[in-house]
Amino acid sequence: MNNPEVVTKSPSRLHVGVAVAAVVVVFAGMGTWLVLRQSSTALPNPSQAVIPKPSHPSVAPRAESALPSSAEMDALMRSRLARASALPEFAGWLRENDLLRRFVTVVGNVAAGDSPREAVSFLAPGGTFEARRKAGKHVIEKQSYARYDVIGKVVGSLDMGVLVSTYREVRHLAERLHKENARPGSTFDATLHLAFEQVLSVPVIDGDVEVVPKGAMYVYADPKLESLTAAQKHLLRMGPQNLRRIQGKVREASQQLTQQASRR
Template identity: 35%
Template sequence: MSDDQVETSPATEEASRKTTWVVVSLIVLAVIAAIVWWWLPASEDKKPQTETVEVDQQQSSEVEVESYDEETAEPEPELELEPIPAEPEAAPEPQEPEPEPIALPELDESTPTVLQNLDSAEINIRPLKSSQLIRDAVVLMDNISNGSIVRERTIVQRPDGRFKVLEVDGELYIDESSYHRYDALVDWFVSLEADVLVENYELFKPLVQEAYAEIGYPESDFDSTLLEAIEVALDTPVPDGLVQVEDDSVMYTFADDSYESLPGAQKQLLRMGPDNIQRVKDKLREIRRALQ
């Protein structure tokens, strides 16, 4: 087979589908992750410090004190003072009424409300396709925090195109054109505003916790899972140059043992390509810096 020839395999469809779920999971991270530290208490007010002034006893003994006789002292004349007119009180500034909190829907019916609030906050919701957005996001984050992936949840529509490989001098490499299938999703991910995400997570956090309890964590806070998922993503290596793969007739595997031994979530992220991986990691660091 000649250099730069594109080779496809029955495994390409499976590899493409698995990669999609990891990208989807990272996008959901952006929708939820910015909330991790919103409950942090404000720093305590510092007590005012008082300054103690010590007087040198030797110096004080040298100060001459003038005697005073109450009986012989002439009284000072009394002065009649005119009352100072009181200044009119400033009118209080009008306060804007606080918006009334919305009533949260049932978890089963929450997706339309979540999408409506994100849309009202000028978040682009068009890529979101899940009918159970909170439940799917919670499951995906729990899996990524453990380094694994789940393909049974759909959050956004899959990218166009197929995963492809190149044969160069008898060796197989990921075709770099495959990476561009994820450009639009990554563009969307990096455009999300952290402040808006914080506000929406605060609003829907009770439903997130309810979904987290459903999958076996009734006493755990979902925030720690988000932090762990972010760390898993940030620990993904960024390849330098072409990535060699091997076709084992079922699916493609990485020829480099250091890649093939990575957790499943990180191995799938490698299929997004170096540029997209770096952009996702930069955004996650930005969110983490804002939270901390």
Template identity: 35%
Template sequence: MSEEDTRNRSLVPYIAIAVVLIVVIGAVLFWPAEKTIEPVPPVDVPVTTIPDVTPLPEPEEEPMEQEPEVMPEVEAEPEAAPEPIPLDTSDAAVKTELLKLSDYDALARLLVNDDLLQRFVIMTNNLADDTLPANHQVLTAPEQSFRTFQQADKEWIDPASYKRYTPYVDVLESLDPQSLEQLYEEYKPAINKIFAEISSPGQNFDDTLIEAMDLLLDTPEVPVPVEVYTDSVMFKFKDQRLEELTAPQKQLLRTGPENMRRIKAKLRELKSAISAAQE
């Protein structure tokens, strides 16, 4: 039955039809009134008074049996499907689901504990816009500080600085792309709702996520060591071509060539999984 038929059927009122038959029978008996007779001499005949006789009551008509009221058959409405259980989007629930995808202790130490979905959406949107959000990271900052060394009157990034990102890359590599993509699809309605509140009309989060990945994948490979210089309180790349890269790309460069290679490989896997799901 089509949806329209179901809707029309629900609008039809219940109609009860009662059929009542009334039968009236009347009978009139006429006796002959007179008959011609030869005259007879009168004869004295004692008169006998005939007492009045009360006529017998006519039998009461039995009422006709009324036909039973016929109710139309009403098609039973199908049972409504049970309401789906609302998805738990609390930080505890999201973090629990993420921790199932990787080593519990390592990932638990790196994940922030509040506004996980909001941070993920805002961070992704900012990455696609070539900016690096300062207060919306999904992971905690490394404990070790950024280090440099000086040689031949020049300042270079200390390779030890790259190692502080290795635990993050280890966790990233441990995530199964298909499992992560399935979890992403599960939380997609909540993600889209958050994204609709911060994005322009017509924007799609899947496309924004792919743009953020493409931005990081376009980060150039550079030989080490990498020369930097201090401008006020910030380190900048001496090579102007590197300094003109976007903030997310420069941050990826600071993870070091090996970590960047591993991160890019994982991003390609995740991008492939999400793209396949869109087809």
């Protein structure tokens, strides 16, 4: 049999920053504890997504001190998150600057369905997007998914307990950073909840995924897939194995925190 024709395209809108949505998961578990205030009588089914609902605790307002410098916040984040994964790639991620501000920006982007690639361009994958012809159609070449395997592996290695405890320290800072650019009345808790929904709503597709050329790029042939938000399509293009790892980590965080709430 002849090898299938492989067509290579590298449009930035198609693949640049596909993996950056995974950063939401790097930190997503940190915020979940905030919105699990109610005790649960039964643990969730591990196969089901538990999407935490934002809470609105009644607390008296207090005067806010000046925000720490970016260098001070980075030092705190690095010292706390260093134990979240032993993989050297994760250590490389932590060497980036403005970690907490990037996190807040990415969560806001994904919650709105927008691409967060500018905030975490350091995670842009190498190589090019490839499609091959099969039965007269273009389908995504499996090797295109493999470009994101490192990110999927790192996300899968994360210790959610470390992430949660870290967020307990920096949650108030994240809320203040969020307010700098958020619409009036928006809370970071609610924005994080929407980001969770975006991640967990992406379909996992194990078979061939058909795409069609459109100018210098490809789009999904299935209108339902093409109608996904930019953030969701970024996750979808990471491939089923990496997407399962990311969604599984979100579910792990949710279950872990629901268990904690039920013991209170």
